[in-house]
Amino acid sequence: MALNTAAHPYLLLIFLLTFCPVENTWAKQEERLTAEDSDPRVLKWMMGSPPPEDKLIMQPQSNYFGFPKLRWSVCHIRELLPTKQVSRGLGNPHPFKYEIDPGIDSIQFRTPNENKEMSWRESLSANYTDGILILHRDKVVYEEYFGCLNELGKHAAMSMTKSITGLLAEILIAEGKLDDTKLVSSVVPELTASAFGSATVRQVMDMTTALNYSEDYSNPEADIWRYSKAASPLPKNIGYSGPDGYYQYLQTVNKSGEHGHAFGYKTINTDALGWIISRISQRSISDLLSEKIWRRIGAEQDAYMTVDGRGVPFAGGGLSASLRDLARLGLLMLNKGVINGERIFSESVVEQIIRGGDKAAFAKAGYSSLNGGSYRSMWWVLHNKHNAYTARGVHGQTIYIDPTAEMVIVRFASYPEAKNANIDPTSLPAYQAVAEYLLNKDVQQ
Amino acid sequence: MALNTAAHPYLLLIFLLTFCPVENTWAKQEERLTAEDSDPRVLKWMMGSPPPEDKLIMQPQSNYFGFPKLRWSVCHIRELLPTKQVSRGLGNPHPFKYEIDPGIDSIQFRTPNENKEMSWRESLSANYTDGILILHRDKVVYEEYFGCLNELGKHAAMSMTKSITGLLAEILIAEGKLDDTKLVSSVVPELTASAFGSATVRQVMDMTTALNYSEDYSNPEADIWRYSKAASPLPKNIGYSGPDGYYQYLQTVNKSGEHGHAFGYKTINTDALGWIISRISQRSISDLLSEKIWRRIGAEQDAYMTVDGRGVPFAGGGLSASLRDLARLGLLMLNKGVINGERIFSESVVEQIIRGGDKAAFAKAGYSSLNGGSYRSMWWVLHNKHNAYTARGVHGQTIYIDPTAEMVIVRFASYPEAKNANIDPTSLPAYQAVAEYLLNKDVQQ
Structure with a gap:
């Protein structure tokens, strides 16, 4: 067929x-x-x-x-x-403590572009929010569902999947199983002739690889289309001779320039990292995610990942999960590997991520709404005054961790346009305003 | 595409x-x-x-x-x-009590065809068992996994899905929402011109409809192939003008003979029943199954159903579930609607099923391994000395309920051949032997 x-x-x-x-x-x-x-x-x-x-x-x-x-x-x-x-395993879910704060809805902030006043509540529909949960320390202070989502549902995490893949890589590094200074070719020999072969695992993790890979959607010859064809789980065209699946596609990617100089946000880095992780752990990304995290955080629901036509999970964007379970993952990050009183992974895992990546390399990519930031282990590190860092996915997906305010915000959304740059102005200042509100509340109490 | x-x-x-x-x-x-x-x-x-x-x-x-x-x-x-x-919902699973009986493995029985002695343990590999669980009253006395299955896994239920669809119909009848004496055309007017339109809901539930529908696999023009094409969630052929999805296909089925006279095991009856149930309940079969059963039995895992290209779950065979959760469903049947001390549905639901269907109509279908049995509400009623009844699916899937021995056996299997007639000789006598063993144990204690 x-x-x-x-x-x-x-x-x-x-x-x-x-x-x-x-x-x-x-x-x-x-x-x-x-x-x-x-x-x-x-x-x-x-x-x-x-x-x-x-x-x-x-x-x-x-x-x-x-x-x-x-x-x-x-x-x-x-x-x-x-x-x-x-899989979440078979045990009891570990419910959150709740201390809902009705004051959050009326928190005001200014949008940087238009310098317009907006309330937190208004920002939710401006951003086409499907679900949003705010944790302060270990308590839920805000939780709302809209559109297609409710507490029983799951939502596409889109590129937040990358951050979770990056987290798994850091866990393997902390366990001494993966060496991020090694060349990719030494871990996955099949990638030797590709652009990835000569990059270090770290360069793949921080997306500073030099790849000849175009995401120009208006060009039907662009690499993104070849990639999409390869990645589809649907049957291939008769006579189709291109790559089938993520792994075959990755082997065809050529180098362009030198690794390590510039950040370039390309999903295929995460798919390569997924292959590295699976080779090292002898597990699919989905099984490893279950083993290392989902079964150990008191998750309420199983999550799931899309697969290519050969059963390989989409490490770069395939996860769907419940809002609360992603909040559990955020809490795990905030508490540097501890949740429900149990240490799940070494503190060094989160420390590696929050130190951030190469700011100069990041600046070259020109993300105006994330000025001064960096990208490390597939997480966006803002280097703002609260040292916040985030997982991000197109159409508004966010895990936002503010260590200073001890706050985690998880947002699922379905904003009409893919680019987050379009909704950062009504999102990032709103997150900062809530962080300051929570910090201020702490002082007053 | x-x-x-x-x-x-x-x-x-x-x-x-x-x-x-x-x-x-x-x-x-x-x-x-x-x-x-x-x-x-x-x-x-x-x-x-x-x-x-x-x-x-x-x-x-x-x-x-x-x-x-x-x-x-x-x-x-x-x-x-x-x-x-x-969905199982978000609450805690309700674990089974265990009282594993190692004596079960050596229970002997005779196969009716070859009149050969076989032990229970031998029967498991003879039947390519993937998972088997025996409940006696409310305790697990036997639980084993093989092949692809473990306690965290899920397995195709195949046509046991039909029995669960039938159960949902009986629940709606008991709730006064569905009248099984009505014509299908009065519930789903779109089916008026098809063979189903002139059948009663009960005739569909008991598969005594008279359908012009061939399951002769060797004939490429057989209806089963048209049905398969319609049911596939994959893109249709260019120029394909046949039905798309279960609902469109059902509307094309013609009548052959008179309804109500002969049992004819045809999956499309269950798909029609699925449509009836969804129209009445305004829910997909999968959502209704969650609402009426899965969320209320302390299930350990979500189950899932395959869908056609229009999102309609496959009521006739699409369910996958864990072994223990199907055992929970079996226990719910054994206890006529009660589980974990809670009544989930009216006693009349199970009583409707176990009274059985039309034996004369059933006999015409010539199921030699189920001689003297009947089919009622998509359950196979054996009318044997223990009044056992079962859900069955190709390749060995079974929920076997023996009210006399207060026993439930759930078996997942992947027997090389589809037809259960081939493994009934090493299955049904084995179940009966275990039932007698358990009854005998009760007497001795």
């Missing part, structure tokens, strides 16, 4: 767009529905037995990652694609 | 075989590996990062439901197909 793509370029495009796990830059700002008006319950996607034809979201015939369908799809990835379980 | 099937009949055949949820009659008995030799850990399916080419099981390129790949695939359906979650 194969895909007759040659004769149907439009269909091919739709397929690539819909499968493509990365940025969709075609969302039209002008006609955009508000968060309330694009709520999937309002638009009635997939409601009814059967839903009316114009309310169906199907894979891969429909552009399921285009707005506003996106607002349904982010909670239903497993219904569209094959997935692997990230 | 569409499938160029016309030019590739062989690939089409492979696809249909691999997707097809029902019996694969092509397994070759002569060259058959034993249970031990075909253990997926021995054959190393999908082991390594990446697995060697000849150890890959992929959807849909490989015949993943052919033996011996089947022995891996039954535990990994979600990695091959899109699925919907059956």
Whole structure:
């Protein structure tokens, strides 16, 4: 069974767009529905037995990652694609303590671009939030669900998956199983001839590899399309002779320039890191994530990861999880490896991440909303006055850890545009304002 | 994106075989590996990062439901197909009490065909058992895992899914929401012109509908192939004009003969019942199963169901679940709706099932290993001396409930051939022997 793509370029495009796990830059700002008006319950996607034809979201015939369908799809990835379980194990979940603070909704902040006053509550719909949870120390002080999400649901983590893959790598390093100074070729010999072969594991982890890899979506010959085709779990075209799956694709990536000089945010680094981790641990990323973290943090729900056509989990973006369980992971980071009174991994794991990466290398990439920041072990380190660091995914996914305010914010969202630069102005200052509010509350008590 | 099937009949055949949820009659008995030799850990399916080419099981390129790949695939359906979650909720699992009885392994029984003596333990590998659990009253007296399964895993329930769909229908009847004497056309008007329209809900539930539907696998024009094509979540062929999804397919089924006279085991009855249930409850089968059962029995794990290309769960065979959670469901049946001290549904639900169906209608279908039995609400009622009744699925899936011995046996298996008639001789007498052993033990204590 194969895909007759040659004769149907439009269909091919739709397929690539819909499968493509990365940025969709075609969302039209002008006609955009508000968060309330694009709520999937309002638009009635997939409601009814059967839903009316114009309310169906199907894979891969429909552009399921285009707005506003996106607002349904982010909670239903497993219904569209094959997935692997990230087991929570069989024990009792460990519930959070709650001390909800109704004052948070009215916290005010200024957006840096327009210098406009906005309340925390207003920021939630401005950012098309699906779920948001704030921890202060070990207590939940805020938890809200919108759109497709509720406490029983799971949501696409998108590129926050990268940070979790980076975390697994740091855990293996702390356990003495992985040496980040080694060349990738010494760990995964199959990558020797590719650009990755001559990079160190650390350069892959910090995305300072020099890869000849274009993410120019408007160019149908761009590498991102070859990658998407390889990564799809759907049957390949008859006569398709390109790479099949993440591992085969990675072997075809060529070098361009010198490793170690510039940060370049390219998902394939994480897929390469996923291969390194799986080779070292002799586990799939999803099984290792279960073993090292999910089974040990009192998770309420299993998580899951999408897979390619050969069963390899998508280390660069395939995770879906519940809001609370990602908050457990955030708390684990805040407390440097300890949760529910138990140490899960060495303190050095988090310390390696929060020291940050090469700021000069990062600056070259020109992320204006993250000025002065760096990227380390697949985490974004802000180097702001609170030493905050974050996991980020397109369309607004965030784990934001503020060690100074002892605060974790986890946000799932389905913002119409992929780029987080568009919602950072109504997000990062809001997080900072909540952090200051919580710090101030501590002083007053 | 569409499938160029016309030019590739062989690939089409492979696809249909691999997707097809029902019996694969092509397994070759002569060259058959034993249970031990075909253990997926021995054959190393999908082991390594990446697995060697000849150890890959992929959807849909490989015949993943052919033996011996089947022995891996039954535990990994979600990695091959899109699925919907059956949530257990967020509470604590309710653990079983254990009183393991090592004497069970040496229980002897006679196989009716060959009149050969066999021990319980021997029967497990004779039947390619993946997991088996025996409850006596509310205690686990036996629990073993083999092949691809362990306590953390899930296994395809195959047509045991039908019995669970039937159970949901009986629950809706007991709640006064569904009237089984009504015509299907009055509940789902879209089915009016089809064979189902003129059948009663009860005739669908008991599979005494008169359907013009052939399951002759050797005939490429057989209805089963049209059904498989419609049911596949994969993209349809370019120019494909047939039905898409279970609901569209059901509307094309014609009548042949009179309803109510003969039992005919046809999966599409259950898909029709699934539609009836979803229309009445305004829930997908998977959501209703979660709401009515999975969240209320102290389940350890979520279950899941495969879906068609329009998100409709496969009511006739799509469930995967853990061994213990299916045992919880068995216990709920044994105790007529009560588990962990709580009543989940009315006693009448189970009473409707165990009274059995029309024996004369059943006899016409010629199931020699189930002589004297009947089929009621998608359960097989044996009408034997212990009044046992069972859920059954191809390749050896069983929930066996013996009210007299107060025993539940749940078995997951991956027997090389689909037909249960082939393993009933080493299964049904074994179950009866264990039942008698447990009854006898009660007398002696």
